[in-house]
């Protein structure tokens with residue numbers, strides 16, 4: 353049943369998030385994953401219970417947050433589907449579905465969600481297509497080719513909408529893809545600009561790639577895929593996007609720092625030109641992708657508010673960076689938040705690390721390092737709560753890796769990381785106490801305030817924080833969805849879902865009632881890593897698969913008029 357009415361999404365609405373809606377993956381452009389809604393609180397969270405659920409009918413890892421616009425919910429699933437639902441009742445509105453082309457295969461069968469602009473819903477698929485759907489009917493308005501899947505590129509990221517452009521970057525860092533971010537016109541689907549994560553010869557940054565000799569073409573297959581949605585400083589018009597790992601994984605096959613691999617780049621949304629960058633670590637040799645854009649915050653410095661960014665990176669370090677109106681990034685400080693055995697020091701002025709050579713895998717030379725390829729934190733979203741001033745980080749510690757590289761000639765469409773998956777060895781102590789957990793970090797003092805750890809699970813869940821000092825998270829193999837006291841880390845509520853939760857939780861409101869929503873559906877790397885732990889450490893293996901949208905609310909006997917007062921709308 354197509355929608356009769358729909359509220360078009362404008363730049364004004366995206367830049368000033370409405371508490372009752374969740375219009376983009378992380379809830380706001382700053383990347384906070386935070387809801388200002390106040391109905392669900394520490395006092396009543398015990399009564400939180402499901403009000404409706406919806407089975408997607410799809411297996412594989414569900415990594416998309418529900419996106420909600422004035423009572424309509426859009427959920428993207430693996431295998432090119434988008435489901436539109438009535439966010440209050442869970443009734444179907446429409447479903448979009450597209451088959452993969454013949455002979456298609458990809459690496460991570462997942463999707464991280466839709467973007468909204470105007471009267472359209474945008475979703476990108478593993479088969480490299482960006483599709484615009486009519487938000488009312490689900491009918492295709494246009495389709496655009498973003499990348500070439502026959503070359504090993506694929507898309508898992510949610511697109512980002514800024515100023516009438518839809519931005520999206522493909523994956524493929526293990527397939528010799530040269531990473532990029534592209535912008536398309538939201539109305540017509542016409543390609544607008546491309547930012548290349550690895551500069552071509554002659555471009556700024558190209559001096560950090562080999563110019564001659566055996567590896568002179570390394571830049572063409574250099575990796576740096578931009579496979580996660582970036583953040584946006586809407587006040588100053590600056591995009592901040594994360595850039596992935598180097599390809600192949602062996603840094604000695606591309607001598608040099610290799611900009612902009614393992615960096616955050618500041619881009620002009622109008623034309624995709626680069627304003628500045630910060631590289632977390634040079635000559636990446638660990639698959640420590642920096643695909644997560646730093647969270648945009650303000651720090652209290654000398655009694656003033658200072659525009660800044662904070663980011664728990666895959667390399668196991670927590671970075672604080674400065675940013676200016678013009679998009680200039682500066683290094684403030686970095687410290688480990690999990691064990692990193694590679695950085696022997698980090699220059700306090702520049703942030704440039706020095707490496708312990710035994711921890712650097714090379715071609716024909718084994719390297720042993722912590723954290724492993726999955727990093728101190730993989731893709732799941734950290735959350736910032738401006739009221740507690742804390743950053744909540746889903747993390748994994750106490751896992752290391754060893755591997756030896758080789759020259760693996762690139763065959764388009766085939767794995768060419770310079771080491772086969774079967775030749776990488778995860779190293780974890782027999783009596784490891786924990787791997788996954790959540791850390792709460794005071795962004796001003798840079799100190800850890802609390803941590804919760806899980807005895808027999810990695811942590812694959814994104815965090816949602818609330819104005820009522822709660823946080824919500826899934827991410828563990830026991831299928832739990834949990835609420836914690838944001839200040840103390842005390843668990844206040846939990847609910848066992850159909851599967852493990854690896855999609856980000858969100859919140860929205862309709863008619864004055866607040867809902868917490870999350871999709872449960874274990875798969876891709878969470879399942880891969882769990883499988884290794886089951887085989888080698890006897891952890892639970894059989895986490896059931898299959899996607900289900902869960903929507904929760906607290907018991908509330910207030911009259912609807914009263915509820916509407918409790919949750920003011922901006923419009």
Ligand SMILES: O=C(O)c1cc(C(=O)O)c2c(n1)C(=O)C(=O)c1cc(C(=O)O)[nH]c1-2
Pocket residue numbers: 413415460462507508509522523524525526577579596597639641725726730731876877878
């Ligand atoms: O280099 C890449 O292009 C790329 C892409 C993806 C992806 O698109 O999901 C992942 C990774 N790398 C990766 O390194 C990784 O650990 C990872 C975990 C997951 C996941 O969905 O659980 N995707 C990816």
